[in-house]
Amino acid sequence: MEVLTPRSLEEALGLKAERPDAVPIQGGTDLMVELNFDRSRPDAILNLNEVAELRGFARENGALRLGSGLTYTEVMEEELAGLLPALAEASRTVGSPQIRNRGTIGGNLGTASPAGDALPPLLVEAAEVEVASARGPRTLPLAEFLVGPKRNALAEDELVVAVRVTPSGSRQTFMKVGPRNAMVIAVCSLALAVDREREEIRAAYGSAGPVPALVTAPLGEREQFPERVAAAASPIDDVRGTAAYRRHALRVLTARALERVLT
Amino acid sequence: MKIELTINGERREADVWEGESLLFTLREHLGLPGSKNACEQGECGSCSVLLDGRLVCACLVLAAQADGHEVVTVEGLGEDGQLHRVQQAFVDAGAVQCGFCTPGLVVATAALLERSPEPTDDEIREALSGNLCRCTGYQKIFDAVRAAAGATS
Numbered sequence: 001m002e003v004l005t006p007r008s009l010e011e012a013l014g015l016k017a018e019r020p021d022a023v024p025i026q027g028g029t030d031l032m033v034e035l036n037f038d039r040s041r042p043d044a045i046l047n048l049n050e051v052a053e054l055r056g057f058a059r060e061n062g063a064l065r066l067g068s069g070l071t072y073t074e075v076m077e078e079e080l081a082g083l084l085p086a087l088a089e090a091s092r093t094v095g096s097p098q099i100r101n102r103g104t105i106g107g108n109l110g111t112a113s114p115a116g117d118a119l120p121p122l123l124v125e126a127a128e129v130e131v132a133s134a135r136g137p138r139t140l141p142l143a144e145f146l147v148g149p150k151r152n153a154l155a156e157d158e159l160v161v162a163v164r165v166t167p168s169g170s171r172q173t174f175m176k177v178g179p180r181n182a183m184v185i186a187v188c189s190l191a192l193a194v195d196r197e198r199e200e201i202r203a204a205y206g207s208a209g210p211v212p213a214l215v216t217a218p219l220g221e222r223e224q225f226p227e228r229v230a231a232a233a234s235p236i237d238d239v240r241g242t243a244a245y246r247r248h249a250l251r252v253l254t255a256r257a258l259e260r261v262l263t
Numbered sequence: 264m265k266i267e268l269t270i271n272g273e274r275r276e277a278d279v280w281e282g283e284s285l286l287f288t289l290r291e292h293l294g295l296p297g298s299k300n301a302c303e304q305g306e307c308g309s310c311s312v313l314l315d316g317r318l319v320c321a322c323l324v325l326a327a328q329a330d331g332h333e334v335v336t337v338e339g340l341g342e343d344g345q346l347h348r349v350q351q352a353f354v355d356a357g358a359v360q361c362g363f364c365t366p367g368l369v370v371a372t373a374a375l376l377e378r379s380p381e382p383t384d385d386e387i388r389e390a391l392s393g394n395l396c397r398c399t400g401y402q403k404i405f406d407a408v409r410a411a412a413g414a415t416s
Contacts, residue, residue: 001280001281001282002281003264003281003325003327005327005330025325025328027323028323028324028325028328029305029323031325032284032305032322032323032324032325033303033304033305033323035282035284035325036284036303036304036322037303037304041282045281045282045325045327047325047327047328049328073317095305095393096305096308096392096393096394097318097371097374097389097390097392097393098305098308098311098318098319098320098323098371098393099305099320099323099393101317101318101319102319102320102323102324181392182389182392182393183306183392183393
């Protein structure tokens with residue numbers, strides 16, 4: 001095994017082009033479990049911790065560019081929490097303080113788990129994913145980036161560089177069902193925003209289909225919306241819950257989220 | 264591969280396997296068994312250390328990622344042979360039964376009090392949510408954290 005530690009984005013993309021088999025590691029909260037339990041033995045690991053360009057976030061003409069190395073702890077800090085409240089709420093439900101200090105938004109995208117907590121809030125805010133390779137950058141909508149359970153649209157020489165999002169300013173929230181309030185992989189989750197300007201309700205569910213997905217409706221159809229979200233999901237039975245329970249929980253979460261956001 | 268890092272204020276070198284965790288390096292290469300190895304998946308917090316001042320699970324940090332960085336383990340909290348005030352508070356409150364979770368809880372508590380010197384009970388609960396104790400039921404641990412916070416002010 002080999003660990004490659006680039007010091008710049010250019011170097012990182014060069015290494016990924018040379019070694020497309022190198023598995024990227026940022027916070028390590030997913031990959032280290034694989035290594036510790038002997039589930040994976042990559043020939044090379046690409047350590048992105050020293051790439052300064054991937055850290056933090058920047059404001060760009062009213063939009064936000066979240067570096068793929070942005071941690072959940074950083075998302076919870078005042079400035080970002082004010083701009084992306086549902087994402088901040090979701091971040092606070094990730095693991096524990098230890099996990100949130102290491103886990104990153106880019107890692108959530110790279111892993112592309114149906115249960116990724118950052119994904120529903122980003123879908124609701126119409127986020128785009130900026131990826132790059134030595135061939136150049138490209139940007140795609142988050143919904144197109146997520147192609148299946150733990151599968152994303154990255155080519156083998158590409159890395160997730162940032163998430164671009166223009167905060168809608170709409171009232172929004174995030175809710176998650178699990179056996180406790182910490183250290184929980186979502187049984188199911190929901191982000192919901194009410195956009196009064198566009199008279200639209202937007203919701204995205206997690207852990208209730210192969211990928212987190214968006215459901216929208218005109219604000220006037222509020223009463224039917226919980227049923228619509230539950231019907232849009234395609235949950236399965238697994239160790240964390242049954243499909244029937246997940247559908248029911250989504251119905252309840254949607255009604256509660258609407259109440260929270262509209263009152 | 265060789266890595267060089269600052270541990271508890273001291274420059275240390277280690278020859279590590281590329282895929283090993285910082286926890287393994289601390290315990291097996293550097294003679295620092297204070298950080299405990301239990302779940303190896305970030306669930307239990309027994310291996311909590313400070314990496315560049317931030318609380319992390321050492322089992323989820325690739326040792327190679329700690330190269331050039333600063334780590335503080337439970338062994339590095341006290342100074343001049345004295346227990347850190349959090350350690351003393353855990354002793355005084357009887358917040359220890361089997362003791363396996365204690366180093367992680369002590370480091371997590373020290374990190375909490377650094378950030379929030381007078382935490383509310385809800386803050387304590389959230390700050391220690393990543394540290395599992397299967398003996399005490401947490402009551403004595405809460406007593407210890409409150410006492411350590413009191414000792415600051």
